[in-house]
Amino acid sequence: MVDRRGLAATMLAGLLFGTSVPVIKLGLSFVPPNTFVTLRFLFASALIVFLLQGRGWVRRDLFRSREIWIIGFINAFGYVLQFRGQLITSSSNAALIISTAALMIPVLSLVYVHEEMGMRKITGVLLGFIGITLLVTRGQAVNLGSSELLGDFLILGTAVTIALVFVLSKDLVEKKGGRPVTGGIILVTAMLLLPTVAFDLGSSTNLAPIAVFYVVFLAVFATVGAYYFFMKGLESVSPTISSIILPIEVVVAVTLSVIIFGDPFNLYSGTGAFLIIAGIILVSIAT
Numbered sequence: 001m002v003d004r005r006g007l008a009a010t011m012l013a014g015l016l017f018g019t020s021v022p023v024i025k026l027g028l029s030f031v032p033p034n035t036f037v038t039l040r041f042l043f044a045s046a047l048i049v050f051l052l053q054g055r056g057w058v059r060r061d062l063f064r065s066r067e068i069w070i071i072g073f074i075n076a077f078g079y080v081l082q083f084r085g086q087l088i089t090s091s092s093n094a095a096l097i098i099s100t101a102a103l104m105i106p107v108l109s110l111v112y113v114h115e116e117m118g119m120r121k122i123t124g125v126l127l128g129f130i131g132i133t134l135l136v137t138r139g140q141a142v143n144l145g146s147s148e149l150l151g152d153f154l155i156l157g158t159a160v161t162i163a164l165v166f167v168l169s170k171d172l173v174e175k176k177g178g179r180p181v182t183g184g185i186i187l188v189t190a191m192l193l194l195p196t197v198a199f200d201l202g203s204s205t206n207l208a209p210i211a212v213f214y215v216v217f218l219a220v221f222a223t224v225g226a227y228y229f230f231m232k233g234l235e236s237v238s239p240t241i242s243s244i245i246l247p248i249e250v251v252v253a254v255t256l257s258v259i260i261f262g263d264p265f266n267l268y269s270g271t272g273a274f275l276i277i278a279g280i281i282l283v284s285i286a287t
Helices: 004-027 033-055 060-064 066-088 091-099 101-112 119-137 147-168 170-176 178-200 209-234 245-261 267-285
Strands: none
Touching: 004 066, 004 091, 004 209, 004 245, 033 066, 033 178, 033 209, 060 066, 060 178, 066 091, 066 147, 066 170, 066 178, 091 101, 091 119, 091 147, 091 245, 091 267, 101 119, 101 147, 101 267, 119 267, 147 170, 170 178, 178 209, 245 267
């Protein structure tokens, strides 16, 4: 029997993760991308150090591990790509393309840890990548000079880094535990993001109250809060059950993007969105 509290925690984590993409898009109107993402992780790191350190989210010996720094670098690079990509592509496109990380994980797992892929996973991955093609092209000839296309490719790079972080951190999580590894990744990511702020020196920053709210929201709810409830759910539900977080996250993100920004869908992009979500569900239930 499924533990209701664990299931509720997992669903809440999916809801919180899903809010991040539209909130990032809103915040980029006030704060340049590198500064914005750095502030998000610095605030999240402060929460971990001052509030969650005593709950097992920080292990000092972890920072002597080469793996945590490699994973942190990949994670930081992925977030830089995401925040820059979201400047020039729609929020709904970003949400859907980022969600394809779930489709890349089985492929990378096959390469790195020789994990077998069943027919459901293979079908899900194929459906997802057909969906990406339809979503990005919208049934039209591709204009390689399009800024939105560049944004889509930057976001696709983010999806690759998310999948890499997931696969590469698997052994570390088994050795050290989920909470300290999550805390370690957030702290290392914050440190590695700091130098990127220099690239925003020529850009204007408007730290209006609403901009500060977006930073705090992303740090408290979409980063620390989302990971906290995800880890809480893993304590009492199986990884298979916890995989429902993937379709919940993308549905929430796309729904909010359409409501807030009025992101348009035509027949091709709508079909692509459907195929991506269907692919994620197939991969999730096959895990």
